[in-house]
Amino acid sequence: MDSERFIEIRDFEAMKVAGEKTTNVDLSVVIPTFNESYGISRILRALHSSLEELQINFEIILVDDDSPDSTWKIAADLIEEIPELTVIRRLASKGLATAVICGWHYSNGRLLGVMDGDGQHPVEVIKDLFNTFSEDRNEVAIASRYLPHGGIKKWSLSRRLLSRGAQTLGQLLLPGAIGTINDPMSGFFIVKRSIITETELDPVGYKILLEILARSQTNKIQEVPYVFLERSSGKSKVALSHYISYLRHLLRLRIQPLRSRALVRYLLVTAGALTLDAVIFFWLFDVNNWNLTRSAALAGEGGILFTILLHDLWTFAGRPVRTLTDRIRRLVGVHIALGALMFLRLLAINAFVNWFSLDPLLAFLLTLTVVMPGGHLLGSRFSWRNIRV
Ligand SMILES: Nc1nc2c(ncn2[C@@H]2O[C@H](COP(=O)(O)OP(=O)(O)OP(=O)(O)O)[C@@H](O)[C@H]2O)c(=O)[nH]1
Ligand SMILES: [Mg+2]
Structure with a gap:
């Protein structure tokens, strides 16, 4: 094959995506494949039609890891029919995430997308993803299974x-990086080239979006719903080893220096909420002689409202929180997440005091330090999700 748009690569070590190019390509979509020969022609044609409807300059780059079923060859045979298609055959490297980085590295687009090559990502959603960038502030658009109207077929x-x-x-x-995202494991998304060219990417295994969100520290994210379809053919490559890689990936991202401003704020707000909780309790119970349960319940509520307010105004100030409905949903979400925990906490305080004759202040502090930090983190995780477009 001698087309310039069929590239064979022996080694791909670079973990940086090349910077902005002088071409005028608006969007480059990379499709990583391994043994997807059966459905790949249909997917490439369908994606091509969807992208044409956008009336933009685009390119499609298929990156195949030398599939034994010759997926790369079937795709390369379509190069004449689809003038925007480039096929990369990696001869020595393996792995989904690095395949995506490799495709982006060789691409020209101002926006960089990725989509599976097994038919599970409905191609038309690429248009919804692209359209989120009409809002200038947006830097990442994620197709999400866990939004209303989204889902998983089978x-x-x-x-x-x-x-x-x-x-x-x-x-x-990684609450600072992905705590507010509905589907941070999504393999279907678009990102602005400029936010990753400055970042050294070093993913392990499958989760390239996780890597981008954690390393770029962007909070300009929009999610659009989609339904994850059944595989049209071929076999899943997901195996136990992928879950192990995922754990390694998480730990690697976690132990890197705490560069995330959002994470620091997140932890500070949680600490502030717990302190306020303690102050209110002390003031009601000790100073004003209120009843134990009522004091603890009101103190807990004070902490919750503090968390909601501070996360909205400070920690996640850049996120799109537009409507009153969003705020009400958030308020209810945190209360649902923390409600059961609060109830258990009140039971525990009463049990400590009535059955074990513990000092009420000590009982309160025990539940505050043992139960509530996890509760606050969980409550926040359920409630500061991105707002759908
Ligand atoms: N280049 C390359 N592509 C891969 C590799 N592993 C998986 N892929 C492709 O990445 C996409 C997603 O992989 P899947 O195995 O379908 O993973 P999944 O969609 O999360 O899981 P299923 O629901 O089980 O299909 C598909 O297009 C695969 O062909 C790899 O090592 N290299
Ligand atoms: Mg799949």
């Missing part, structure tokens, strides 16, 4: 639980 209960568990763990470990 996944076993165990796969759903694993996926949600992995997501929650990520949000607890």
Whole structure:
């Protein structure tokens, strides 16, 4: 094959995406593939039609890791039919995330997208993703399964639980970067080239979006809903090793220096909420001789309202929180998440005091330091999600 748009690469070490090019390509969409020969022609044609409807300058770059089923060859045979298509065959490297970086590195677009090559990402959603950038402030657009009108067509209960568990763990470990994103594990998104060219990317395994959000520290993010479809053919490459890579990836991102301003603010707000909780309790119970349960309940509520207000005005000030409905949803969300915990806390305080004759202040402080920090972090994780466009 001698087309300039068929590239064979032996080594791809660079983990940086090349900077802005002088071309006028608006959007480059990378499709990473491994053994997707069966459906790839249909997907490339459908994506091409969808992108044409946008009436922009675009390119599609398929990056295949030398699939034994010759996916790269089938795609390369479409180069004449689809003038915007480039095919990269990586001969020595493997891995989804690095394949995506490789494709972006060779691309020309001002915006960089990624989409699976197995038919699970509905191609027309690429238009919704692109259109979020009509708002100048936007830097990342994520197709999200966990928004109203989004979903997953066919996944076993165990796969759903694993996926949600992995997501929650990520949000607890990296609250500043992904705590407010509904679907930070999404493999379908567009990002502004300029926010990643300055960043050294070094992902392990599958989760390239996680890497971008954690390293770029952007908070200019929009999510659009989509339904994750059934695989049209071929086999899933998800295996136990991917979950292990994911854990390694999370830990690597976590132990890097705490550069995230959002994370520091997040922790400061949580500490402030706990302090306020303690002050209110002391004032009601000790100074004004209120009843134990009522004092603890009101103190907890004070902490919750403090968290909501400060996260809105300070921690996540850049996020699109536009309507009153969003704020009400947030208020209810935090209360639902923390409600059960608050109830348990009141039970525990009463049990400590009535059954174990513990000093009420000590009982209060015990529940405050043991139960509430996790509660606040969880409550925030459920409630500062991005607002859908
Ligand atoms: N280049 C490259 N592509 C890969 C690799 N692993 C997976 N892919 C592609 O990445 C996309 C997503 O992989 P899947 O195995 O479908 O993962 P998934 O969609 O999260 O999981 P399923 O729901 O089980 O399909 C598909 O287009 C794969 O062909 C890899 O090592 N290299
Ligand atoms: Mg898939």
